[in-house]
Amino acid sequence: MQDISEEAVEDSLPSRKRVATGDGISAGSGSPFRDSSPPSSPRRSIARPTSGQFDSTSDTDNFQRNMFDTPGKPPTGKRQLWQEGQAGLSKASFNDPSNFATIAAQKARAQQNNPKNRKPFQPPPPSFQSPRSQVAPNIPPPSTSQPSQHPSILDDYEIVLQPETRPISQEQLVAEVKGIYAGLVMVEAKCIEVDNKQATLAQADPGAQPKLNNEQWQALIALHRTLLHEHHDFFLASQHPSASAALRRLASKYAMPARMWRHGIHSFLELLRHRLPASLDHMLAFIYLAYSMMALLYETVPAFEDTWIECLGDLGRYRMAIEDDDIRDREVWTGVARHWYSKASNSAPTTGRLYHHLAILARPNALQQLFYYAKSLCVVIPFTSARESILTLFDPVLNADNHQGLYRLPPLDTSFVKAHGLLFTNKNMEKFEPTVKEFLGLLDNQIGRVTRKFMEQGYHIAIANCVALLGFASKDNVLMKAIASSDVEMAGSPSDHTPQSLSFTNSQRLSNGTIKIVLQRIGDPNVLPFIHVTLVFMLYMSRHPGVMGLLQAEFPWTLLATMLNTLHASYGPTNWVEDEGFPKAEKDDVRPFPEDFAMHGLLWTDRYFPEGFLANEKIDEEEKYHELPSMTAERKERILWIGRRISNRGHGLVFDGKRFSAPGTGLQLEPPERSLTYASATTAGEIWSPSAEDIESDAEEDLPAGLAANHSPHD
Template structure:
């Protein structure tokens, strides 16, 4: 692997005593880069030499493998430190990012040895624990040096912690919480990346609706996680539900319905489970006020089914939503029955929510449904496919019920996204869940979700959450009517 750093040009300047600091920095960085390359090649050689199956090696050989990869991480750390020296120019400071050094560090210095150690766990447990601790410390030192590196390193920390979760069975829940913490921080920095949503799905054990939400969101993200790559997760998740008796469990029937849609099974199992799910949903939405966002999870999963879950026909639909508006014809490659089933499920569920809109748990799910319909309204062919199934009368009745004496008509009739009295829009909990999905791409102003780690503006400082959500729903209703 050849060097792509700028060539050194300061060989003769030492004799004159007038070394250009920039050229000196380049020379120093170039020498350090050579060391990175040297140790990278050693690690690649080590990794290629090992078979893909379980192997036996004496303890000192495992120690040597771990030590070699640790040394590569040390050289990467020195390289980054020298690229960020106070005298370094902006071009030099950008070298680690321009040359994907953190991706290379992960691939050759972390991922490869972790996979090798994990394949041979009976012989390598002590070595793997030692290496995981070392990697975690190294990545945290990078973050301490520059917190902005979280955009790259949070996901790596989540992955490393998942390896620890896999080998320490007694503390599995503890390490799962830590891994989820890092992945959530990674998702806050990179909301468009489906791969991170898939990782969150893998770690969502206690809430089946949340797990299905993250799994389907991964497939319909702006940068989708290909369903083929997630097939193992899909199989493990849905196999658990295949042979269960039909119980009065709303979540179980909802999972069965989406399992049928994913495998294009439009038989009696789908119809029966869909009808039972919708009959049980009213009881669920009447639970005490909850922060678990189940109605948002449910509608998000249903929207993903309309978009094809990231299967080949989804790409054509994604192309529609990647533009602000379009008039091109919708794809006909999708099974007609599968498309009809997804539409039936989505708007049948919306009808149930609208009938029970007096319960506060329901309105966030209605809100994201209206946001989806507004985005659909800009794509004529997609709207033509859906509009017959939309419960428009119930939507109108719901919106009319939101008007009150203090309704700010100037805000809901404005073309611009509604903001509060202080000229700033408050983030709602569901905003942070649907961000990053391809269909929600143009719903929010460009800077609205810039502070994605939580509410950008405290709802207590502005309007109450219900008022903000009410105004959003009314604004969406007006915008849909304008476009239609």
């Protein structure tokens, strides 16, 4: 409905006596009715009623004068509506005497309710097709007994179904984008100038750089906030639904997301970081500002979703890094940054930079840190700067003898990280052999002690060992050369005494020693993720005959065949093992294993996963690495399927349809004829404890010569 004009309101109001300014009215009031407004102190919004009946004009004037001139608290009474012909009201029907529109509406309703003034109902014109026309009757105008110069708008009452919107043309959009970009460039140039000037002062003499006061910091924050808002306007205009394809490409053509992060956020954050702790409060304020802006862009500009996700992770990591007082806040922001980086790695699994960020957030879990650092180097798009960052993990462990920054790590983690640190740096290699023996001596007890926790630790260890075999993706590595050339002679032989061959031999000793201990734990479901990752690596290498010539001679094929036969004996007819297609669960809701996500993007998982296998949007980021009870049986099937694929390529294994065997050993390995007590191993982590006769039987029949002496009671 249209608003009632002020002139119509004034015509319908009774004449009032002007109140003097000295009576309590503020002379500076901005109200158009300030001359007739009631005193502000004390304010009386309800008048004391008078006895008798009200007349339509004179009694209303008396009522208004009593309301403005007679102070006092109105009596309480039952709230009701007053109509003409009734007794005086016990309480006014309006709350604010300054609301003259309410008084006019009250008079109009009183006149409307008079039977003498009512008009017969008139149906709406045929052209008006509003669905609400049947519900909203035609309201008659006020009585003509009181003439008015302005016609009442109630006769022309209509409902607007939807606000009118006018489409924007391409010319208007182009002009808008040009104008925004011109202002953006000016603000951006100023931000670059200020940030570079402050950075130059910090590099010249960090101790003598001038301190900025609060007003200067707030001015800098306002400048960068303006740049962020200009970028936001640019993205909204250039990515408008009505924008053409050429207009949408402008943001990518001019690298606007990268410029926004570099000049609008990152440079200023680095300036604030170098001024800590004096700039702590200002840095917190700007991080929250930038985070809210990135979250807004993530919701409104989905074309650059991957960039916004990574920027949100970076801001969360900045917030985590400067939190030293509250450990809970630090953990919260660590989880926030990890969430965004994990989400980004799903969209770009071959980008090593994201795994490098996750490695920094993995502290103090040394095994997980090593896994992420190794993965950042061994993907399709490696992050070469990780070769320097990984030293922050290796140096404290390698220099533990000098008491320089010793980590408080478990003994197993310390020995494993130290072994990989020696392989990576290729220094002090005389310590490598004792370190490997220490790790292998602790491994079996570690698996039995942590039970289900070794599922995660197992695939972390397996992936790190596989990356070490590839020389941390070094171009000089023997296996990397063999993969590139598919010619073992060009890659060199492991028996050569070149540094590359010696490094490969040492990494092979660490990897194969770990595999032997794990494969001896027959019936333990907690070691299956480790075996799965190892077999995926061997399946990829079996494509290259020259590479398998370097690996298969030292690989424990006999123990692997024993493990596979044990898994095979728990099933009936296994025709699915012969299928060439990737084994999937029978149910429609496919749930990948946690190690599947961990392997995704690595060099040796190329063409292993079917297309779209890991792109399940129903799985939350927090649930990807959760182990479900149903995964144990599915993982066994996957392992048997991989073993069958390796045997088809004629490397190390032979499968005759019933059992696996290792050629060249003279042994036809069969599963041990005993029932394993692993019914609840996936939940309780129980370990099968064989008798002395079982151990002796295994040592004499199932295990190769020379291995029975090292067999553990848990195997």
